[in-house]
């Protein structure tokens with residue numbers, strides 16, 4: 001917090017990006033949720049302010065239409081100074097359950113975070129589809145618009 005400053009707005013801020021290692025300062029808006037997704041890279045998450053709740057999911061086979069589904073398999077509530085280690089096959093969804101910004105350092109390695117093919121799972125049907133990074137960017141924008149309106 002001393003180095004990065006107190007978060008002022010939701011966002012995915014890149015601290016370091018290389019073909020094999022990416023470090024993000026992720027700031028989650030109040031109440032913000034990101035649908036289940038994978039990264040296909042190992043990760044370590046450390047919280048420096050606020051809360052980040054992770055739900056972990058496992059694959060449960062394939063629908064008749066060939067689409068893979070998931071079910072909830074566990075979770076971990078992270079508070080400031082907590083960390084979580086995610087294996088490269090982990091599927092998770094993330095929620096900031098508190099009414100203020102949460103700041104977390106996310107470290108990903110073993111690939112290029114911005115280039116690797118990822119999946120997301122529809123939050124309603126839990127069916128797999130390609131990861132839509134524009135939609136996730138809009139989640140941050142919507143969260144900031146709500147934050148500005150509330151101030």
Ligand SMILES: [Fe+2]
Pocket residue numbers: 037038039092
């Ligand atoms: Fe993630």
